[in-house]
Amino acid sequence: AELVIEPTNPTVCAGQSILLKVLGAETDISWEMILSEEGKAVGQIQGEGTTVTYIAPDEPGSYRVMVMDSSDNAPAQATITVTPVSSECQLPLPPN
Numbered sequence: 001a002e003l004v005i006e007p008t009n010p011t012v013c014a015g016q017s018i019l020l021k022v023l024g025a026e027t028d029i030s031w032e033m034i035l036s037e038e039g040k041a042v043g044q045i046q047g048e049g050t051t052v053t054y055i056a057p058d059e060p061g062s063y064r065v066m067v068m069d070s071s072d073n074a075p076a077q078a079t080i081t082v083t084p085v086s087s088e089c090q091l092p093l094p095p096n
Contacts, residue, residue, distance in 0.1 A: 001026075003076035005067055011081040013089035017046075017055045020065065020078065025050060028070035034077070036063065043080070056082045 001024035012018045022029060031052050033042040041057035045065065054065060060082050068075040083089075 001073065003067060003069065003073045005065070005076045005078040007078070009079050009081070011083060012054070012056045014056055014058050014060050014082050014085050016089065017053050018080070019051055020045075020054050020067075021051045022067045022069075022076065023050075024073065025067065025069040026071045026073075029067060030069070031065060031067045034064040034066055036061065043082070054080060056080070060084045 003025055004023045006021045006023060010018050010020070029049055031045045031048070033045065036042055041059055042063045043057045044055045046053045046055060057063070063080045063082060064077055065080060066075050066077050
């Protein structure tokens with residue numbers, strides 16, 4: 001099975017979070033951020049397994065995340081576009 005990240009090219013407001021899911025992965029799933037050329041903040045990934053939460057940095061830009069598993073599947077990448085905070089951004093949900 002080929003690894004696919006959903007959504008593949010999400011957009012998220014600076015400082016907010018989005019769920020990322022991997023399809024086709026088997027075991028030992030690992031997510032990582034691909035550092036930007038400037039090596040600046042790229043956000044954080046919380047959780048593990050097939051669904052994780054990506055927390056965007058405060059710096060707008062384009063960030064890449066990669067996921068792989070223990071099989072011979074090629075790693076999958078997603079490009080996350082972080083936009084400046086605006087009135088169109090959804091407010092973060094209060095913590096449970």
